[in-house]
């Protein structure tokens with residue numbers, strides 16, 4: 001036995017799983033790779049897992065952040081290969097869907113003969129495993145499409161599909177609810193530029209994932225491939241088969257493409273078509289129905305599909321481009337609105353050059369933030385209402401004239417405004433108040449340089465328009481800064497966010513550049529949006545066009561996977577190499593929609609930090625400011641009134657212990673009620689890298705506050721600024737109701 005070449009190293013990466021100790025031992029651990037580690041430990045090593053017992057047909061990828069050992073901060077990928085036969089489905093599920101449970105990998109010597117055998121195996125050309133079943137055919141099709149991760153929940157009949165994918169090295173992230181899984185998959189699509197994949201069971205699984213389908217379609221930048229199992233093709237529509245649902249009929253009107261492949265052999269082509277539809281043209285949803293007999297059947301022939309290339313970058317119609325350039329040149333008060341379509345199109349480079357050259361002020365939409373840095377001198381976010389009300393020619397770049405932009409109508413906009421537009425989707429053009437002669441169909445990354453050529457000798461001079469905007473911004477920023485810097489007891493939204501922001505930025509090695517914010521709620525999302533400035537594209541995700549509560553934890557998991565996980569065999573250019581910390585800022589109501597996904601984060605050891613802004617309810621929180629948990633909750637207050645009678649529809653549990661829940665779900669939790677406790681909790685949460693952290697921040701509720709439809713309001717723009725300063729009402733600039 002040759003033991004001289006290996007030095008013993010112990011890495012305590014995983015918890016000991018008693019329940020898998022009865023399974024067979026793996027033959028070897030074949031690879032450990034690490035990023036950002038020193039050379040001593042970053043070379044490939046051979047390991048055998050001591051006390052790791054697992055039965056796997058092929059390969060399982062296991063990733064985790066190493067903690068409390070010499071590998072701290074390193075990403076470790078361990079691949080187990082077991083050549084023996086699969087034992088039972090039950091055992092495979094346990095091991096493959098919970099790979100993170102595997103215990104401490106101990107570096108122990110590899111016998112020489114085994115080492116030689118391994119070396120021989122490694123040098124042999126890689127043979128893809130044979131395709132015997134429909135499940136394997138599906139997995140191979142996804143692999144050919146370069147799918148590297150799947151989000152979902154398994155059950156009959158898709159469990160075999162998930163296992164076949166795992167066997168090919170495709171990561172499968174198991175969720176607790178298909179809503180969150182489908183949100184996560186679509187957000188992964190937004191962040192990587194290629195469709196995210198969600199695998200669910202039929203019937204109820206499809207119904208739950210309708211949430212992600214609607215959300216993806218409404219956002220139009222969150223491409224999603226949904227795959228769902230269904231009853232056997234032989235089952236007639238009225239047979240009452242297991243989880244039977246005519247999913248194609250249900251989904252066809254709500255997706256771009258919904259199909260049951262005409263045969264088992266056609267699965268690869270149908271999957272490729274649905275995948276392509278999901279991101280070619282206007283991004284949305286492709287759906288493939290997977291009957292049980294296809295999954296379990298034996299294909300008569302195997303069709304190989306090719307990876308779908310990036311879609312061609314369409315140039316704009318030159319005459320329209322010239323017309324837009326002319327309109328901008330003649331404008332007295334030009335404005336560029338940057339939407340999340342620009343972020344999705346990776347247009348940050350061309351837009352930066354365009355704005356710097358033309359000096360036209362710009363306004364980002366909530367998820368357009370970061371395409372250009374928030375601190376850019378031409379950013380008019382702090383003078384949003386004045387900008388919308390005052391502009392005479394506006395160019396929408398990847399932004400739509402929907403409710404978020406008040407439909408481009410008065411009184412928020414001036415009656416005579418000319419609205420030009422660049423969009424990848426022709427259906428968006430010439431809609432509402434846009435000017436049809438100024439509507440350009442094309443890819444932003446192509447059209448903006450075209451436009452810049454026509455504006456070569458132009459730049460917008462400092463003018464009364466610029467002065468109006470900067471005066472408005474200065475006034476609003478001063479108000480916002482005063483709110484953020486005034487110590488409060490109890491904590492307020494503004495003060496809470498200001499403290500969290502400065503603590504996080506001082507802890508983050510790359511400052512704000514390395515922080516990705518997810519945010520949902522009403523006040524929580526509105527107020528945090530202006531306080532948490534972003535300087536990079538696609539680093540702020542929120543409830544979006546559909547105003548969907550419940551997306552937060554799924555989005556956070558997707559961001560963690562997209563930014564920090566190297567499950568990709570060859571990382572794509574769209575997967576940034578730098579590790580980013582994912583921060584989720586959640587209203588207490590919003591968090592409740594997907595609370596159990598904290599366990600998902602724990603299971604995969606995702607170091608996501610969640611702040612719950614706990615005002616005891618929806619919008620303005622609990623109706624009664626003096627309740628407490630305990631006997632008197634139901635018995636009645638001092639006046640003898642029953643609490644349940646006192647509760648308004650917006651009230652949720654008072655000081656609900658989300659921090660305690662987090663502990664029970666495998667994460668860590670802190671409850672904070674004051675500034676000192678908050679700052680301490682941020683620091684401790686930052687240090688916790690072995691799973692999620694939940695900081696439950698008790699903030700003042702807005703008892704007695706007046707409900708208003710702030711964002712939807714028909715009020716005149718320009719008088720009060722929304723969101724980036726101003727009166728309490730002015731904080732409600734992007735959603736539904738505010739106090």
Ligand SMILES: Cc1ncc(C[n+]2csc(CCOP(=O)(O)OP(=O)(O)O)c2C)c(N)n1
Pocket residue numbers: 520521522523524525547548549550586587588589590591613615617618619620621736
């Ligand atoms: C799926 C869904 N259900 C319901 C709503 C209505 N809604 C809008 S905001 C909101 C929650 C706001 O409360 P919270 O998350 O606690 O944030 P807060 O305003 O209290 O900070 C709800 C339920 C929605 N937008 N989406």
Ligand SMILES: [Mg+2]
Pocket residue numbers: 521587588589613614615616617618619621
């Ligand atoms: Mg709330």
